[in-house]
Amino acid sequence: MNQLAFALPKAELHLHIEGTFEPGLIFTLAERNGVQLPYPNVDALRRAYAFTDLRSFLDVYYAAMAVLRTERDFTELADAYLSRAREQGVVHVEMFFDPQAHTARGIPFATVIDGLWEAVRTSEARFGISASLIMCFLRDQSEESAFATLDEALPYGDRIVAVGLDSAEVGHPPSKFRRVFERALAEGWKTVAHAGEEGPPAYVWEALDLLRVSRVDHGVRSLEDPRLVARLRDERIPLTVCPLSNVKLRVVDTLADHPLRRMLDEDLVVTVNSDDPAYFGGYIGTNYAQVAQALHLDDAALLTLARNSFEASFIDVRTRDAYLARVDAAVPAHRCR
Numbered sequence: 001m002n003q004l005a006f007a008l009p010k011a012e013l014h015l016h017i018e019g020t021f022e023p024g025l026i027f028t029l030a031e032r033n034g035v036q037l038p039y040p041n042v043d044a045l046r047r048a049y050a051f052t053d054l055r056s057f058l059d060v061y062y063a064a065m066a067v068l069r070t071e072r073d074f075t076e077l078a079d080a081y082l083s084r085a086r087e088q089g090v091v092h093v094e095m096f097f098d099p100q101a102h103t104a105r106g107i108p109f110a111t112v113i114d115g116l117w118e119a120v121r122t123s124e125a126r127f128g129i130s131a132s133l134i135m136c137f138l139r140d141q142s143e144e145s146a147f148a149t150l151d152e153a154l155p156y157g158d159r160i161v162a163v164g165l166d167s168a169e170v171g172h173p174p175s176k177f178r179r180v181f182e183r184a185l186a187e188g189w190k191t192v193a194h195a196g197e198e199g200p201p202a203y204v205w206e207a208l209d210l211l212r213v214s215r216v217d218h219g220v221r222s223l224e225d226p227r228l229v230a231r232l233r234d235e236r237i238p239l240t241v242c243p244l245s246n247v248k249l250r251v252v253d254t255l256a257d258h259p260l261r262r263m264l265d266e267d268l269v270v271t272v273n274s275d276d277p278a279y280f281g282g283y284i285g286t287n288y289a290q291v292a293q294a295l296h297l298d299d300a301a302l303l304t305l306a307r308n309s310f311e312a313s314f315i316d317v318r319t320r321d322a323y324l325a326r327v328d329a330a331v332p333a334h335r336c337r
């Protein structure tokens with residue numbers, strides 16, 4: 001086992017909290033809330049995890065969320081992630097949540113954000129992890145629905161560090177949400193967006209130019225466009241890459257085919273993250289370890305990935321420097337410098 005992959009202090013920047021929903025907790029909450037799932041038991045649910053693309057995953061991901069009903073449910077979901085994340089070396093997380101996936105089922109926005117906030121607010125003290133929230137808009141929903149969600153979030157503005165864009169990518173370009181993101185920026189939120197996961201490099205350009213994102217989520221298809229690669233490198237725009245996710249959703253055939261090493265060789269500010277770890281076969285330390293093995297990444301490369309995660313984060317400069325010092329202290333100097 002690659003112990004450094006787990007021991008390195010890391011920031012997790014691409015993590016859907018609803019994607020950390022483990023089968024055991026799904027069925028516990030289904031029973032507690034009296035919700036009938038379309039899967040009779042854990043084994044049947046796990047059999048549905050044979051994904052062929054992003055859409056086939058999202059169908060299961062949204063189905064499981066039907067059991068999340070109370071503030072306590074959301075707190076328990078986030079607590080369970082934070083507890084596992086600590087074991088994987090996470091010291092800072094900026095977690096996505098999908099309010100529209102809940103409000104569309106009649107769960108009040110306040111229930112979602114109050115429940116998550118309880119876990120986020122107490123995370124540093126209980127888990128040694130600084131945590132923040134990124135509110136994502138579902139790109140396969142309308143602009144109008146995104147605006148309504150933004151309005152609901154305004155009273156909670158200081159609990160949200162950025163807005164993002166997720167769900168089914170192809171056919172829903174960033175340009176569809178230009179006006180929503182303009183408003184979010186005017187409200188003082190930073191912006192990020194999933195782009196170049198299944199969608200073309202043109203979507204990454206749109207995310208940069210129209211949504212003014214601080215970083216690109218996934219972005220692996222950027223490599224198809226040399227001008228885009230040059231721009232990402234020159235402007236040091238981070239990419240939050242999720243290797244195990246890319247294999248599970250068939251963005252790449254195997255980890256050995258993953259473009260992460262090429263992205264590092266291109267001097268891109270690339271980070272490694274877990275996306276939806278309950279569904280994709282591993283949390284962040286496992287992503288580091290497996291990609292290191294498949295792509296023959298040495299300790300110096302893992303160190304770069306961990307350092308990049310803090311450079312790419314939204315934490316203030318002084319805290320970031322303190323985290324970077326912890327990263328350097330975790331690596332015996334003779335091993336990679």
Ligand code: HPA
Nearest residue numbers: 016166167168194275276
């Ligand atoms: O990997 C993803 N891509 C897009 N939307 C998502 N929502 C959860 N995970 C994902």
Ligand SMILES: [Zn+2]
Nearest residue numbers: 016166194275
């Ligand atoms: Zn994602």
